[in-house]
Amino acid sequence: MPSSVQVLGTGQLVELSRRMRAAGGPRLRQNMARRIRRAAEPLQADLQRSITGVQLPGSGRKSRGGPSPTTRPLRRTLAGGVRISVRQGASPGARVWMDRGRLPVDVRNMPWVIEAGRVRHPVYGNRKRWSTQWARPSGWWSRTTDAGVPRMRAEVARVLADVRRDLQ
Incomplete structure (x- = not known):
């Protein structure tokens, strides 16, 4: 599973970034x-x-x-790790990615494990007993990004056309 979806580095974005830098419009860049x-x-x-x-x-x-060893909700915790970053330097663009640093240490690989459909974990924190939970491979990342990236690219292209029109 790819760890991020990026729309960046296209010739149009690079050329537009240079022109905006030359125009000196920080408000336009923002x-x-x-x-x-x-x-x-x-x-x-x-x-x-x-x-x-x-x-x-x-x-x-x-x-x-029995009681769960943690009180945090797993799926909401994982959802909190999905981030966006926008760059404007030599490689301008947008990136949607899973930030492992925002996830607790014990679930850092969980997004990819769930994508595959097999989750192994200790039973109520007891590392001597393990349980396997099977799910249909959800494709929660791949299917969603396949459906959303064309819309994102079209919107970025529209933004670029508007900015290019403002610079002329």
């Missing part, structure tokens, strides 16, 4: 960055909605129950 970020926000929201909707059924064995 406006473009804000609009590019807004173009990426629907994809970020779709990814967050997608990961919170993933179903992870139990292993099929009867559970004895």
